[in-house]
């Protein structure tokens with residue numbers, strides 16, 4: 001740790017944390033500040049960007065969300081047919097989906113939140129796959145449904161096509177005027193939202209100094225979560241995140257949790273050369289943590305050049321994946337124990353959201369789960385030696401198959417309970433850990449140019465597909481392989497297209 005803390009000092013991690021909280025444009029390639037911490041700062045905190053304190057504007061939007069969510073939840077805001085809107089469909093992708101889904105999944109079984117939600121439903125529509133549209137709208141009635149379109153840019157193809165699709169679902173049932181009562185938006189692009197036909201009074205803004213993957217504490221998350229769980233529970237979530245922000249800002253490096261976690265990540269990925277990390281929550285409610293952190297971490301640190309644009313002289317970034325325990329144990333843990341080394345993050349909860357203890361059982365169901373939480377870290381660290389196996393009478397021929405190397409790194413995080421507050425803490429801890437790794441690697445963790453080429457090529461394919469259909473010509477615009485597959489696709493898709501006429 002001393003060597004890593006020296007590295008953090010040499011990499012000016014403290015200064016870089018300071019610049020982030022000071023609203024400096026540390027996202028140099030997009031010339032933007034990185035101030036998602038301001039989204040959860042209390043009213044009396046001062047956080048400036050270009051000399052302007054941004055906290056009052058943050059609270060203005062929070063107040064607007066509070067009023068709106070209370071109106072909808074109390075039934076004062078009604079739909080086109082006068083009925084309360086009990087079901088919410090949130091349309092968004094990437095950072096406009098994964099964070100809210102993570103928090104929603106973590107809170108839906110938390111007793112206080114479950115009570116606040118009552119019979120309300122919160123659904124997410126992210127994929128442009130029509131199957132996801134069917135799943136999101138399944139069993140819902142337009143007259144009791146509120147649609148929240150969430151997009152920082154309001155240009156993301158999938159989100160905008162899904163928004164048009166669901167708008168036509170609303171209009172088909174309730175007429176054009178119903179849009180004003182059944183559709184609201186969350187975006188930084190108020191012009192495009194208004195062009196889409198949503199009244200600016202029904203738009204919840206956020207700012208370009210909020211990265212998509214760091215936006216769950218903005219209206220991106222606060223609107224759907226306040227509609228489902230009430231504003232008070234969301235305030236608790238923001239408080240949990242802010243308390244970790246303060247710790248991250250003020251604590252010295254050696255006692256700064258996100259800094260230490262970040263340095264451990266650099267140690268594993270760069271010095272020990274372990275490219276992956278498994279995020280393993282021993283809590284079913286955290287099943288959407290890994291998918292969210294996949295974007296936070298891999299879209300941030302999956303870079304090949306330094307902030308100066310030079311090739312990175314060492315491997316950066318981690319390949320993150322994960323599943324809740326103990327399910328993962330019966331799936332990919334074989335590889336984690338005896339195959340490649342994959343550093344693991346085990347996350348456990350002391351007091352579960354639900355308790356079951358059958359008469360006559362040695363331990364409660366949650367204890368049973370947590371026994372594995374404690375055991376797995378030791379199995380990875382200490383393994384099982386040839387000598388131990390032989391002393392247990394394991395046949396010689398099986399010894400090497402049953403040997404566990406041990407010396408496999410893992411991190412154990414134990415939370416007291418899983419509440420809005422601790423979910424906020426967990427989120428901020430991972431967000432800042434990722435930032436620290438980027439600060440040490442000298443890369444820009446806050447841009448994502450790598451997502452653009454695929455989007456541009458998809459637009460070209462779309463154009464060629466529509467051209468081929470309109471002209472009845474074969475596609476020849478791409479390489480032999482893609483032309484061949486695409487023409488095969490178009491030929492066999494003809495039957496389906498006829499059903500749309």
Ligand SMILES: O=P(O)(O)OC[C@H]1O[C@](O)(CO)[C@@H](O)[C@@H]1O
Nearest residue numbers: 094095096151152153156212451
């Ligand atoms: O919120 P938006 O602008 O629709 O973007 C959605 C997501 O798409 C990305 O830009 C990646 O394509 C992410 O960074 C972002 O979270």
